[in-house]
Amino acid sequence: MEPLRVLELYSGIGGMHQALRESCIPAQVVAAIDINTVANEVYKYNFPHTQLLAKTIEGITLEEFDRLSFNMILMSPPCQPFTRIGLQGDVTDPRTNSFLHILDILPRLQKLPKYILLENVKGFEVSSTRDLLIQTIGNCGFQYQEFLLSPTSLGIPNSRLRYFLIAKLQSVPFPFQAPGQVLMEFPQTESEHPQKHAIDAENKTEEKKIEEKKVEPNICSDSSTQCSGKEAILFKLETAGEIDRKRQQDSDLSVRMLRDFLEDDIDMNSYFLPPKSLLRYALLLDIVKPTSRRSTCFTKGYGRYLEGTGSVLQTTEDVQIENIYKSLTNLSQEEKITRLLMLQLRFFTPKEIANLLGFPPEFGFPEKTTVKQRYRLLGNSLNVHVVAQLIKILCE
Template sequence: MERLRVLELYSGIGGMHYALTESSVDAEVVAAVDVNTTANEIYKHNFPNTLLLPKTIEGMTLNDFNKLDFNMILMSPPCQPFTRIGLQCDVSDPRTKSFLYILDILPRLNKLPRFILLENVKGFETSSARDALIKTLTDCKYSFQELMISPTCIGIPNSRLRYFLVAMAPPGSFSFQTTAEILNGYPEATSSDRTGSSQIPDGQCGGCSSETCDNGYIIYKMETARDLERKRSQDKEETVQRLKEFLEEEGQGMDLEPYLLPPKTLLRYALLLDIVTLNSRRSVCFTKGYGHYVEGTGSVLQSRADVELETVFKSIEGLSDEEKLKLLSQLKLRYFTPREIANLMGFPSHFTFPEGISIKQQYRVLGNSLNVHVVAKLINLMVT
């Protein structure tokens, strides 16, 4: 196959670019397009030789697209129009405008791109935007497959369930049998694949809420027997790596003290935290609000392995705030660092942030990104 010329739309911090590199497919990114100034600064820092167009996609003309002479599109359109927090405004959300513009441009290109890969949040699959995408691909005679994939199915201890679509222009076909159904996992997955039971729904903390939990007896920390059994089952899943494989080591120029949860957060949100340990084989989805908001934005790490979590939470009932804080502090609960989250999301060790990018900004752009390993495998399946 000739070398692929790739157009990276909504390029963010370069997750698609890193996935393309990891896939070992013979390809080059001819242009990356994004309007976010912080993400563009990070992208340029890590890919200084790639043409980066800091503009809106709607600001590119049909001629601009044709001049790039690309035969693959990698894109991750804004997810907010399809999330509960984003109010699920779908195609009426202004942030969907650029994606609809791409669908309008696609059939009018001088040459249809041979491959298209799209990533978005769970919820996109039931949207009108998705319906418009499928109609455009069908009208252009593309073969395509929709999938729901989380990193847990390739052994990464982080639940980040996402919608994916891979498409191929005629002639030719994929190396796997396509289906009109949305696959749960990769195309070669069997009915016994792990991609279902070992995942935690994105955007939910491990604690119980009135909307998501059963009415069972709360054992401790607002955890029901069902919650605890699910987490223990995940931690026994030996095909998933332990979290300690992705963590930074304290004492080698890395001070983890700034990442400890402050007293105010411990007292107010302790019962809502999803707490994991070094040996856990799970963590919930990290979102752009991690480190700033607590509930539903990602797991926190218990640094002290010699303190029993259940004992601490059963002991704080009825105590004063001062006494509660003394016990909770024994756990040494801390946030994952941006580097650790990048590790879980598959970014290589040479990926770095330029000076001047705050910790809050780092969490934000990582929460908006994708899992590199998951996409790399998809690119291989699509092109092979």
């Protein structure tokens, strides 16, 4: 088989390139394109032999695209226009312009690529931009399938639900194609047991329902009191339902423990949460242990912001979180800090997050890349194992 000629758009730190390697499909990245200078430094550091174009996609002409003579596109367009916490500007957001340029150029290429893989945030599937994408590839003769997938379905203890589209230039549908449906599971392969697949799919659908259900925190001033006739939150701003969900995730033996992804010898002091932050955000932290089989999605603000940016790790495993939190009532600020410090909570290191995202041990950062920059770049990246699996399915 002739190696595929791959164009990597919005290449970032090279998650797509890494996934392509992991898929073992014979391929060569003919060009990677991104305007983020810090991301480009990291890309060059890890893929020194790949042509990296530091320019805007809108600035690339049809002739330039044609000259690259690619037969596969891997891309992860800016997600800000579609994210649930953003303004959801969709096609009106200027950050969508580069992607609209790709959709304009695609039908006019001298030779259409055979394969397309796109990654974005959950929310993209209900956007006008997505409708335009579907219309464009449909007119070009592509068969496609959409997915919402999380690394947990591959046994990785990290929730990172993302939208994916795979498309192939052919007249026959994919064997697993479900028109109009966004699949929540990887397609079944020959070797898989159909019954197991059905159970997994059911579990994932249930998981999605839980994830989408916005739970209002049931806040009481005293965690031992009764709130509006119902039992109060046991500790932290978590409902009994949320605590139960986390316990269920931790008992799912198909998912590995976090300790498999942790670094052995690090200077933990530089990653411990500052006492002031501990006090301020104590009730909002998502705390996991090395034996946990779950962690929340790490975002680009991790390490700087504490609310909703990713889990923190409790390094004293013999201390019970519940006992610490229940003992906080009526204590002075100093005493509260002393109690909370007993948990020895720390941030995950950039390397540990890279491990959870599926980057191999040899993947690294140039020395001058700061910790803050590393967190930011990883928060914008994708899960390598999930994409590698989809590339294999696409090229089968």
